[in-house]
Amino acid sequence: MKKTGCRYGTHRVISPEGVLPQAALKIDNDMDIYDNEILVDVIALNIDSASFTQIEEEAGHDTEKIGRKIMEIVEDRGKMQNPVTGSGGMLIGVVEEIGDALKDKIDLKAGDRIATLVSLSLTPLKIEKIMDIKKDIDRVEVEAKAILFESGIYAKLPKDMNENLALAALDVAGAPAQVAKMVKPGDSVLILGATGKSGMMCAYEAMKRVGPTGNVVATDLREEALELLLKNRFCHKAFSGDARKPVEVMNRALEMNGGREYDIAINVVNVQNTEMSTILPVRDGGIVYFFSMATSFTKAALGAEGVGKDVTMVVGNGYTKGHAEITLQELRESEALRKIFEELYV
Amino acid sequence: MKKTGCRYGTHRVISPEGVLPQAALKIDNDMDIYDNEILVDVIALNIDSASFTQIEEEAGHDTEKIGRKIMEIVEDRGKMQNPVTGSGGMLIGVVEEIGDALKDKIDLKAGDRIATLVSLSLTPLKIEKIMDIKKDIDRVEVEAKAILFESGIYAKLPKDMNENLALAALDVAGAPAQVAKMVKPGDSVLILGATGKSGMMCAYEAMKRVGPTGNVVATDLREEALELLLKNRFCHKAFSGDARKPVEVMNRALEMNGGREYDIAINVVNVQNTEMSTILPVRDGGIVYFFSMATSFTKAALGAEGVGKDVTMVVGNGYTKGHAEITLQELRESEALRKIFEELYV
Numbered sequence: 001m002k003k004t005g006c007r008y009g010t011h012r013v014i015s016p017e018g019v020l021p022q023a024a025l026k027i028d029n030d031m032d033i034y035d036n037e038i039l040v041d042v043i044a045l046n047i048d049s050a051s052f053t054q055i056e057e058e059a060g061h062d063t064e065k066i067g068r069k070i071m072e073i074v075e076d077r078g079k080m081q082n083p084v085t086g087s088g089g090m091l092i093g094v095v096e097e098i099g100d101a102l103k104d105k106i107d108l109k110a111g112d113r114i115a116t117l118v119s120l121s122l123t124p125l126k127i128e129k130i131m132d133i134k135k136d137i138d139r140v141e142v143e144a145k146a147i148l149f150e151s152g153i154y155a156k157l158p159k160d161m162n163e164n165l166a167l168a169a170l171d172v173a174g175a176p177a178q179v180a181k182m183v184k185p186g187d188s189v190l191i192l193g194a195t196g197k198s199g200m201m202c203a204y205e206a207m208k209r210v211g212p213t214g215n216v217v218a219t220d221l222r223e224e225a226l227e228l229l230l231k232n233r234f235c236h237k238a239f240s241g242d243a244r245k246p247v248e249v250m251n252r253a254l255e256m257n258g259g260r261e262y263d264i265a266i267n268v269v270n271v272q273n274t275e276m277s278t279i280l281p282v283r284d285g286g287i288v289y290f291f292s293m294a295t296s297f298t299k300a301a302l303g304a305e306g307v308g309k310d311v312t313m314v315v316g317n318g319y320t321k322g323h324a325e326i327t328l329q330e331l332r333e334s335e336a337l338r339k340i341f342e343e344l345y346v
Numbered sequence: 347m348k349k350t351g352c353r354y355g356t357h358r359v360i361s362p363e364g365v366l367p368q369a370a371l372k373i374d375n376d377m378d379i380y381d382n383e384i385l386v387d388v389i390a391l392n393i394d395s396a397s398f399t400q401i402e403e404e405a406g407h408d409t410e411k412i413g414r415k416i417m418e419i420v421e422d423r424g425k426m427q428n429p430v431t432g433s434g435g436m437l438i439g440v441v442e443e444i445g446d447a448l449k450d451k452i453d454l455k456a457g458d459r460i461a462t463l464v465s466l467s468l469t470p471l472k473i474e475k476i477m478d479i480k481k482d483i484d485r486v487e488v489e490a491k492a493i494l495f496e497s498g499i500y501a502k503l504p505k506d507m508n509e510n511l512a513l514a515a516l517d518v519a520g521a522p523a524q525v526a527k528m529v530k531p532g533d534s535v536l537i538l539g540a541t542g543k544s545g546m547m548c549a550y551e552a553m554k555r556v557g558p559t560g561n562v563v564a565t566d567l568r569e570e571a572l573e574l575l576l577k578n579r580f581c582h583k584a585f586s587g588d589a590r591k592p593v594e595v596m597n598r599a600l601e602m603n604g605g606r607e608y609d610i611a612i613n614v615v616n617v618q619n620t621e622m623s624t625i626l627p628v629r630d631g632g633i634v635y636f637f638s639m640a641t642s643f644t645k646a647a648l649g650a651e652g653v654g655k656d657v658t659m660v661v662g663n664g665y666t667k668g669h670a671e672i673t674l675q676e677l678r679e680s681e682a683l684r685k686i687f688e689e690l691y692v
């Protein structure tokens with residue numbers, strides 16, 4: 001075991017110098033760990049969908065060629081980062097060894113089954129052999145080892161639920177966990193894109209947090225999906241509308257909150273140009289939370305200024321302490337939510 | 347006077363329907379005000395630099411043609427929004443009339459000299475005559491009227507300082523005002539891009555707020571500009587470095603804070619790829635404030651997750667209550683800051 005490395009893994013960056021592992025073109029995938037690293041015996045790689053599609057097309061959908069391409073990338077870079085899309089994915093594996101300097105600091109032991117929640121695009125990886133490629137779910141079963149840095153985040157896979165169910169929820173774990181920490185009893189909360197994967201988890205969590213004196217209002221495109229939310233009490237009220245139409249959304253939203261502006265708005269829509277619909281319904285001093293990766297920084301900053309809104313706008317951080325536990329707990333608590341997730345995402 | 351309009355001015359949008367005035371192609375510039383609007387007798391337009399350059403080039407640098415182009419745009423759109431760049435600018439004028447519904451709610455009266463702090467790209471404007479065009483400072487002196495909506499923000503021009511000095515400071519008012527509200531006694535604060543226009547104001551304000559037990563560390567490219575900050579006690583410590591090199595910046599920054607991570611980092615750099623340098627030095631639970639318009643939403647969101655940082659990342663809002671007063675107050679308090687601003691920006 002080697003002496004302590006950088007908690008962000010910069011000690012493994014080979015080139016270019018001075019960057020973090022994600023930005024690196026080549027990282028050191030020697031499987032002799034540093035004393036603040038975790039060695040993982042990999043079971044399967046869940047390749048990012050954009051990356052898998054690109055490789056599959058380049059390989060003319062030939063399974064063997066896909067495998068060869070993946071081996072090549074990992075040999076070349078020391079990590080599974082698609083050079084065209086830049087993206088990675090996540091992995092599932094069993095903890096094999098934990099560095100001495102980490103052992104007593106973390107709640108993990110050899111033999112635990114985990115999913116990594118940091119991207120493969122920064123994870124040192126060495127593949128011995130590809131066992132199977134499941135093209136329909138972008139999954140590659142392997143004999144391989146990987147390394148997690150001290151800053152690397154992961155979740156222990158729960159024993160009480162289907163692995164794919166857990167993975168579907170963990171994929172969006174940041175959003176509901178931030179909602180759990182931010183929403184207070186009595187708050188009024190507007191959720192845009194509320195019938196989506198993260199939207200439903202956020203709505204469920206917001207309902208729990210606002211308590212009987214709060215008001216959770218859901219909006220999305222499709223009426224029937226909103227009906228499902230209402231029926232299951234994942235929100236108090238709902239209206240369908242296009243989040244790219246700010247005036248319409250604001251008017252409907254205020255109507256559903258007794259004419260008052262909201263304490264918090266949460267954006268989990270997956271299309272562009274929805275910044276103003278998220279900002280306008282919120283009161284001065286309130287919080288606007290953008291999780292959507294389609295959010296434009298400048299549209300948010302200049303938009304709020306243009307309408308003189310003194311709101312705090314937050315960039316949705318995919319990580320917050322305990323995010324995996326908070327998210328999995330939702331599926332344990334709510335049979336309704338679990339059933340919907342099983343139907344839609346497993 | 348007409349009855350109350352929408353506080354965001356949507357009652358003046360002609361086309362397309364359902365958008366806010368900024369996104370509109372044509373707005374109503376009838377100068378008979380609604381009872382929640384302010385009528386301004388315009389003295390001069392300060393055209394946004396990108397817009398002015400475009401018009402000037404299209405007009406072959408001919409002053410008369412520039413004037414004709416500006417008249418055309420305003421006749422066509424009802425506002426001075428460059429159709430190529432989409433941008434506006436700000437205006438200076440004298441308050442002529444305040445709607446009855448607003449009169450008693452705001453600290454403004456007819457005769458007050460103001461600068462509007464919302465963009466011309468959303469401000470109803472009618473130009474009678476162009477008096478002069480000052481090409482070197484993108485300024486157009488006019489006989490014109492303009493309208494401020496209820497949500498429109500403005501600043502009374504101070505009588506105790508040069509107008510251009512006030513305008514230079516007001517241009518970046520959001521950043522120092524947010525610092526004033528966010529930074530607490532004892533905080534450690536890292537400022538990236540600290541020798542720039544907003545950087546200096548942020549550093550000065552942070553020093554005031556952290557008090558004797560805090561630590562304000564400035565970083566920027568140029569050593570001699572940092573010397574000026576140190577000499578004037580606008581920061582406790584400083585180091586030069588490239589904010590596109592996160593590992594280097596993190597190491598130097600931690601060194602200057604006794605090895606500890608920061609409570610707050612403020613990014614006012616004007617180049618891309620500085621997200622990680624802002625995120626890495628901050629402690630879990632700390633705040634990362636992005637003012638730079640070169641910030642990428644996805645780089646910030648995915649970057650923080652990749653290094654497992656549980657930080658709150660905030661989109662710098664150009665507006666916060668009292669931002670103009672807070673900012674102008676800095677120039678009144680600090681003769682050193684005022685002198686530097688006069689030398690550099692007036």
Ligand SMILES: NC(=O)c1ccc[n+]([C@@H]2O[C@H](COP(=O)([O-])OP(=O)(O)OC[C@H]3O[C@@H](n4cnc5c(N)ncnc54)[C@H](OP(=O)(O)O)[C@@H]3O)[C@@H](O)[C@H]2O)c1
Nearest residue numbers: 172174193195196197198221242243269270292293316318
């Ligand atoms: N930073 C983070 O940690 C984090 C965490 C979770 C999610 N995210 C991001 O959040 C976004 C949503 O993720 P997701 O997995 O929840 O996606 P999703 O399941 O596809 O949900 C998106 C929802 O938005 C709705 N929508 C689309 N266009 C709309 C419009 N014009 N007006 C109103 N609603 C509209 C969709 O409705 P239809 O289905 O009818 O089209 C869908 O219900 C993504 O950008 C994702 O990357 C980020």
Ligand SMILES: NC(=O)c1ccc[n+]([C@@H]2O[C@H](COP(=O)([O-])OP(=O)(O)OC[C@H]3O[C@@H](n4cnc5c(N)ncnc54)[C@H](OP(=O)(O)O)[C@@H]3O)[C@@H](O)[C@H]2O)c1
Nearest residue numbers: 518520539541542543544567588589615616638639662664
């Ligand atoms: N949202 C808001 O309300 C708000 C308010 C204020 C400002 N802003 C934004 O904040 C940014 C800065 O504005 P500003 O007027 O202060 O600009 P500025 O005066 O040009 O300041 C930018 C500073 O960043 C420095 N810099 C450039 N490249 C760097 C690098 N690689 N590493 C470290 N420092 C570097 C510059 O140094 P050199 O001069 O040596 O190049 C300069 O000192 C702009 O994007 C602006 O739009 C937003």
